[in-house]
Amino acid sequence: MIKTIPTIISLVLALLFSGCTQQRAPIPEGGQVADGQVSLDGGEVTGGVDGDGKYTGNDGVSRSGFKMLYFGYNSYQLDNGQVQRVMGDLPRIAALAKRSTIRIEGNCDEFGTDEFNYALGLKRAKAVKALLVSNGIPAAKIAVVSYGESNPTCRGSKPACHAKNRRAEINKGR
Amino acid sequence: MRVWLLVIMTVSLFGGFDAKLTIEKKADQRARVAVVDGSLPTDVSRKIHAIFVADLKISGHFLADEAYLSSEYGGNMVDPALRAQAYVIKYRYTQENGTNTLLVKVLRAANSKQIVEGRYAVSNPAKYPFLVHKAVSEINAQLRFAPIDWINRYVVFARYTGRKQSEILLADYTFHYVKTIIHGGLNLFPHWGDPAQKSLYYTAYVKGRPTLYRLDLRTGKRTVVTSSTGMIVCSDVKSDGEKLLLTMAPDGQSDIYEYDIATAKATRLTTFSGIDVNGVYADEGKTIVFVSNRLGYPNVFKRDFASGTVTQVVFHGKNNNSVDAYGDTVVYSAREGQGVFNLYTAHTDGSSGRPLTSGGVNQFPRFSPDGNTILYIKRSYEGNAVGYLGLKTNQSLLFPLGDRKIQSLDW
Numbered sequence: 001m002i003k004t005i006p007t008i009i010s011l012v013l014a015l016l017f018s019g020c021t022q023q024r025a026p027i028p029e030g031g032q033v034a035d036g037q038v039s040l041d042g043g044e045v046t047g048g049v050d051g052d053g054k055y056t057g058n059d060g061v062s063r064s065g066f067k068m069l070y071f072g073y074n075s076y077q078l079d080n081g082q083v084q085r086v087m088g089d090l091p092r093i094a095a096l097a098k099r100s101t102i103r104i105e106g107n108c109d110e111f112g113t114d115e116f117n118y119a120l121g122l123k124r125a126k127a128v129k130a131l132l133v134s135n136g137i138p139a140a141k142i143a144v145v146s147y148g149e150s151n152p153t154c155r156g157s158k159p160a161c162h163a164k165n166r167r168a169e170i171n172k173g174r
Numbered sequence: 175m176r177v178w179l180l181v182i183m184t185v186s187l188f189g190g191f192d193a194k195l196t197i198e199k200k201a202d203q204r205a206r207v208a209v210v211d212g213s214l215p216t217d218v219s220r221k222i223h224a225i226f227v228a229d230l231k232i233s234g235h236f237l238a239d240e241a242y243l244s245s246e247y248g249g250n251m252v253d254p255a256l257r258a259q260a261y262v263i264k265y266r267y268t269q270e271n272g273t274n275t276l277l278v279k280v281l282r283a284a285n286s287k288q289i290v291e292g293r294y295a296v297s298n299p300a301k302y303p304f305l306v307h308k309a310v311s312e313i314n315a316q317l318r319f320a321p322i323d324w325i326n327r328y329v330v331f332a333r334y335t336g337r338k339q340s341e342i343l344l345a346d347y348t349f350h351y352v353k354t355i356i357h358g359g360l361n362l363f364p365h366w367g368d369p370a371q372k373s374l375y376y377t378a379y380v381k382g383r384p385t386l387y388r389l390d391l392r393t394g395k396r397t398v399v400t401s402s403t404g405m406i407v408c409s410d411v412k413s414d415g416e417k418l419l420l421t422m423a424p425d426g427q428s429d430i431y432e433y434d435i436a437t438a439k440a441t442r443l444t445t446f447s448g449i450d451v452n453g454v455y456a457d458e459g460k461t462i463v464f465v466s467n468r469l470g471y472p473n474v475f476k477r478d479f480a481s482g483t484v485t486q487v488v489f490h491g492k493n494n495n496s497v498d499a500y501g502d503t504v505v506y507s508a509r510e511g512q513g514v515f516n517l518y519t520a521h522t523d524g525s526s527g528r529p530l531t532s533g534g535v536n537q538f539p540r541f542s543p544d545g546n547t548i549l550y551i552k553r554s555y556e557g558n559a560v561g562y563l564g565l566k567t568n569q570s571l572l573f574p575l576g577d578r579k580i581q582s583l584d585w
Contacts, residue, residue: 074467074471074472074493103382110579111509112472112493112495112509113452113465113495113496113507113537113538113582114362114363114581114582115363115407115409115421115451115452115465115496115582116449116451116452116465116472116495116496118405118407118421118428119405119421119423119428119449119450119451120449122404122405122423122426122428123428123448123449125404125426126404126426126427129426143382143403144403144404144426145379145382145383145384145403145404145405146404146405147338147360150334150337150338150340150360150362150581151337151338152337174382
């Protein structure tokens, strides 16, 4: 069973109590995953930030091609603009739900403590799920998960870059 | 009266540990000590000197001379230039036949009398910092100062290495010894499973499902404890090791649960429709403190086990998103503007404590097992650092951690 899980646990006993030298696997660097590009400096961020901390750009799509949904500081409310972004994609989301499952991933900026951020990301995902369910997508077809601050799309220090990370993504389920 | 006013104003302006006045007052009460390297000087033997100085400083009982000194280890005559010290600590570090040995002796500076001697050995050369910590904790005990055994403990922490990638590592408290023990994928929220640090809990994602694991550090055996959709975090372990405080979201709603190891049953403790996270046992297990946004912003609350009532603990700040507890004292991190997080103490009865930091990004506060010292992470443009604040001694230390972002830690 353990072999099926990608996590590798080193021989901890040996690490702790023996004189072995440290054996480290290569550590993957940020941005190597396939689901979208990571901006290192935020230079290409086209939008701004509104008074609530929400990203105002129209760019950003999930790896399944649906529009990213942005939130304000510590917020998990979808405003009208974000609701319209979901509604624009709704026909394609409904079509996807008929042949597969949907996975909504909630994400946060790097500020705050991670445990709170994971819960905040989850609330964002749940808000999107509620909107989809209220528009006819079966709840049983939708899973929600939070990646907290572990999955940024932008790693620069500009406010708009942080705002792009306060988001939820709609993707095809696994 | 004017002098007292000046003292009070200085302390309030600069806050707790940034008040140099307080530290200078304490300095007069500490025993002066010089540390002398009796090894053939090497990079490691010089680092050992620095660790000795750090250990002695954070104990709060010694005023260690930071100057690097070296001389023969044999012979107990104290250099006349060191006679102003109360003690001289001499050490020799050797690496022979697969054994790394630290010899230590403490001399009374006034008369060169040897009052403590010790020999410490380890097979893993990377673990030399623990030899120093053991030596200093024993010297401290021999001189009948209050225990500082926490310096012998491991710190377990997770840090991000990329998107959806993080690893879990062990370190000594100075982070001179750092060892990756779990890597590949997202490995989050490590928490010690018992006071002796023989096991730990952590979260990993299995096919996208957050799963809580227990890892036995003696055998390397890993077992699944439980899992939850949305998120799962082990926030605290009861002192007897039999119950856990988990943040779970079985219905997509994050709440705090108490999980019984023996029965594998989880009891929901909070039911708020917003966010409840970071549960920590307090008041000898009679209450938990936790972070909730039930007033519209993250703040610290407590729940009484007997009555089930929830009350506000912290009446300061508008974004207090991390908490730890020892007895009836809590330490929390408060966001105070863009990029500023400060640490404060308070009490579970709602009374305020005191500020511990005054500027910068200070997060992840954790009490030592004796409640006298707080570990935290300080972020700045130079990178991360692990910091220690002695609540009784007013001593503070920072050790660099590099620029990878710390995800969480336990001590």
